[in-house]
Amino acid sequence: MKRKMKKAAAIILMGAMFCNEASAFCGFYVAKADGTLKNKTSQVILVRDGNKTVITMSNDYKGNARDFALVVPVPVVLKKSDIKVVDAGIFQRLNDYSKPRLVEYYDQNPCSGPMLDEVVTTGIAGKVAGVRIRGNSSAKADNKVKVEARYTVGEYDIVILSTEESGALKKWLDANGYKIPKGANEVLEPYIKSNLKFFVVKVNLEEQDRLGVEQLRPIQISFESPKFMLPIRLGMANADGDQDMIVYAFSRNGRIESLNYRTVSVPTSKNIPLFIKENFGNFYANLFQHQWEREGKGIVFLEYAWDVSPSNYVKCDPCVSNPPNENDLREAGVWWISKNKYNDYVDEYDPNRSSVYFTRLHVRYNRNAFPQDLVFQATPNKENFQSRYIVTHPATGSLDCPEGKKYLSSLKERRQQEMDMLGYLTGKGYDNWDLAMENPGEDLLPAEFSYPALAVSHTPDQNNTRTGIIFGSLTLAGFLLLGIKRKR
Numbered sequence: 001m002k003r004k005m006k007k008a009a010a011i012i013l014m015g016a017m018f019c020n021e022a023s024a025f026c027g028f029y030v031a032k033a034d035g036t037l038k039n040k041t042s043q044v045i046l047v048r049d050g051n052k053t054v055i056t057m058s059n060d061y062k063g064n065a066r067d068f069a070l071v072v073p074v075p076v077v078l079k080k081s082d083i084k085v086v087d088a089g090i091f092q093r094l095n096d097y098s099k100p101r102l103v104e105y106y107d108q109n110p111c112s113g114p115m116l117d118e119v120v121t122t123g124i125a126g127k128v129a130g131v132r133i134r135g136n137s138s139a140k141a142d143n144k145v146k147v148e149a150r151y152t153v154g155e156y157d158i159v160i161l162s163t164e165e166s167g168a169l170k171k172w173l174d175a176n177g178y179k180i181p182k183g184a185n186e187v188l189e190p191y192i193k194s195n196l197k198f199f200v201v202k203v204n205l206e207e208q209d210r211l212g213v214e215q216l217r218p219i220q221i222s223f224e225s226p227k228f229m230l231p232i233r234l235g236m237a238n239a240d241g242d243q244d245m246i247v248y249a250f251s252r253n254g255r256i257e258s259l260n261y262r263t264v265s266v267p268t269s270k271n272i273p274l275f276i277k278e279n280f281g282n283f284y285a286n287l288f289q290h291q292w293e294r295e296g297k298g299i300v301f302l303e304y305a306w307d308v309s310p311s312n313y314v315k316c317d318p319c320v321s322n323p324p325n326e327n328d329l330r331e332a333g334v335w336w337i338s339k340n341k342y343n344d345y346v347d348e349y350d351p352n353r354s355s356v357y358f359t360r361l362h363v364r365y366n367r368n369a370f371p372q373d374l375v376f377q378a379t380p381n382k383e384n385f386q387s388r389y390i391v392t393h394p395a396t397g398s399l400d401c402p403e404g405k406k407y408l409s410s411l412k413e414r415r416q417q418e419m420d421m422l423g424y425l426t427g428k429g430y431d432n433w434d435l436a437m438e439n440p441g442e443d444l445l446p447a448e449f450s451y452p453a454l455a456v457s458h459t460p461d462q463n464n465t466r467t468g469i470i471f472g473s474l475t476l477a478g479f480l481l482l483g484i485k486r487k488r
Helices: 002-018 089-098 166-175 184-193 205-211 232-236 274-294 326-332 402-426 451-457 465-471
Strands: 041-049 052-057 068-074 083-085 101-106 118-122 129-133 145-153 156-163 197-203 219-224 243-251 256-258 262-265 299-307 357-365 374-378 388-393 482-486
Touching: 041 089, 041 374, 068 219, 083 145, 089 243, 089 326, 089 357, 101 274, 145 166, 156 166, 166 184, 184 232, 243 256, 243 326, 256 262, 256 299, 256 357, 274 299, 274 357, 274 388, 274 402, 402 451
Parallel strands: 041 243, 101 388, 262 299
Antiparallel strands: 041 052, 052 219, 068 197, 068 482, 083 219, 101 118, 118 129, 145 156, 156 197, 243 357, 256 374, 299 357
């Protein structure tokens, strides 16, 4: 009974970690009445080459569109041509393609039978999918706030503001029907002192109705600035605990990495117990949390990095969905496809004009671990990387031959190592997992080779000493979004 309660508690905790996977903007969210709505996880597409940046902000806001508003710090006054709305599906496609993946292998019976195909199963939020692989006026509010520009783009009305005082900006927002969270002045002040502008967005209900738009679409902005950063402190004003951000970053020459925090590759290509097949979402949630704490929290995790240029035919190993095509890349804001340089439209051939490198970064941040905004750099590193985990099905059929007996001995040792690795990756032992397995071959093995039997006979080092010896040690492009709601 105690063991079941421990399992249930672990499952609830693990599910909570990723229940909001890729669900919202990263920044301020306020409830209509008391301002308590919190933002947990955000997605952003970040494209960078030279001093030009394109940012696409995900938006799956649920609620009355008249209550939606957001504020984004930007380095310059954007022109209308610098702003567009894009298809929301681009985020799902990039996530499906780059997320951590589970690979299944099947042992060959050494006594007889061919080796079966490899199967790839993916998911990080408890969902599993499989694919078989073969071979108004501001002047009245406060004259210290200047309206630099006004536009209507798609279903959005946009105002770009400048000010020298955070208090003046708050007065302008209040006078124009916006309710901002408590503590906003404190986090806005550094951006005002840096002479940033504020990109303020609300929904134009008439345009939304005319366009027939039901779900608000992502907003994409572009600008030129030597600054390449994400002011994540902006999203901490009313943060409730840790927040997560997934960055889909594209460059011309190589990986995008953090400059002022360590970029750490998440542990990958590890053999883990077969029962994790039915627990993969929870497994990865625990792995991420445990490794984040183990690395000291003030880090940025790398989950995928690969050359996805149209000319490169191998973009993953294994692939779990279709790689982004040229249309996807353009939708994401990769402007140089079929062009020489970002400001050069000459049609002469240049082998670099279609070069695209895709980096997926996952950041879990809070006030203590991230005292500074995120600063990024584009690097020339083109080494391939993907977060990938391996489960292996045991051989089926009779194992009475001499080779079969050797196989069973090696199977026992391998499974012990798999459980060691599970403890190293997640900080959790056998008793913390739901052990339901849909594997017909498992009940054909002698009982002593089952995971429950091995868990009783083999207790991994709780300090991960043995495992460590065996396996070794392992916003928005430039600007983070501040989402708020308007008062009625």
